Amino acid sequence: MTDTTTNFEILTLSDALGRAAAGDAAQSSPFSTQPFILLDTSGSIDEMQSLQLIAWIEERACPVIGIAADGDEWAVIRACDARVANVAEAAPLITNIRQSPIAATVLVQLLRLNARLPLTDALVAESLAYSTLQAGPEFKKWLDANRAAAPAVHSDSGDPVIVSREGDALMLELNRASNRNGMTVEMRDALIESLQLVLADDSIESVQISGRGKCFSTGGDLTEFGSAPDPASAHVVRSLALPGRLLSQCAARVTVNVHGACIGSGIEFPAFASRMVASEDAYFQLPELKFGLIPGAGGTVSIARRIGRQRAGWLMLSGKRIDAQKALAWNLVDEVTA
Structure with a gap:
């Protein structure tokens, strides 16, 4: 009818x-x-x-x-x-x-497939699907209208991730508050280096990850979108350098503390941890479909395995925000604090 x-x-x-x-x-x-x-x-x-x-x-x-x-x-x-x-x-x-009908179709096909794949294979499938869409007409249309003239410039002093240790505990703080802790190439590489340290050092028994400033992270820096030399090379880079993959390998030792905006990779990445604690002001959103893309930082794996394929599908297809309490009810986060 x-x-x-x-x-x-x-x-x-x-x-x-x-x-x-x-x-x-x-x-x-x-x-x-x-x-x-x-x-x-x-x-x-x-x-x-x-x-x-x-x-x-x-x-x-x-x-x-x-x-x-x-x-x-x-x-x-x-x-x-x-x-x-x-x-x-x-x-x-x-x-x-x-x-974005093409991206929407690729998304649901990927979520159906990933429900049957082990984590590492599912991440490969996501990256291949993401690269396919990077070469597609929907992302090209968005990029032609929104391509940044130059990458965003931050005004924060210090490394992109501040690393400190107290005994057997390691603390990692995202340190690009002026850029809302955007997941730039610089931030990605710093997270990878820090997580490689965790994986190499068994004396680190617990890891706390948090973000400085008003929010945990607004996700991928849109000013860097379209900067990869080509989609195929971008897939290989993700295969070699994806923070979420490393986080999944040490997840049992990691707690991520999130607050404010957790958008795109700003929720895809922390969702790999075994424990995620959100402040009351936290909210979560996956807007990639509007760009003609899908989550590409591991979210079709990490988020779907936390909240289930259908809720992940709703979150990714709708692009709507959910607040901390709904995230708790859905098991996207494990605790909400004042």
Whole structure:
């Protein structure tokens, strides 16, 4: 059926089963007028039909958004890439998907795949997907309109990461408050060096990571976007130098303390730690789809493994913020402090 107030189609379970049985001649894709599927999961079907529908959902070359009441957790709902309670809640996801349908498709395909892969392989898959989109038309359109004339300049004294030690405890502080602790190449390399120290020194029993200034990190520095020589080389660099990969290897010893804005890689990176503590003013957001990209600092792995594929899908497709209390309820953070 078509919702006349929103001008898009909402599939019922019987509609979807009909498409699955017919080979889905009307398959949605990034290149169709409706680059998503909105599935009303109310009603009942038998076990065989449920299995058929799950297989059909998993093969769709577009995001599948399930409409389901709170508490409904049957298999078809869990197979959807994101879930909402009603059509109105789907609006921000649909807006972003329409803006970047290719990136949205790559994102949900990657999240489906990564749910079955070990962490290291999932990080490789994310990087390959990210590089694919770096060469795509949606990112090019964003970059042409937003390319910075020069990288941002900070005004902070000292190293990008301040390292101190007290006994068997190591403290790492992001030290680019004037640049909102943006994850620049400089910051990335400093984090890698610090985490390599942790991995090499067994006498370091605990690590505390925090950020100076008004926020933990607003993520990748947009003024550096498009500065890589080419997408293929950028993938190799991520394979060799990704702070989140190193953090995952020493995660059991690490607590990250976050506050204020935690955006993009500013939440993707800390989510690899075994423990994350957020202040009440912390908020979390993944806006990459608006750039024609997906999270590329490990977030499709770290965040999805903390909060589940569907909630990660909602966060990444919608681009909306969640506050510290919702993050706690979703297990994105482990504690909220005043």
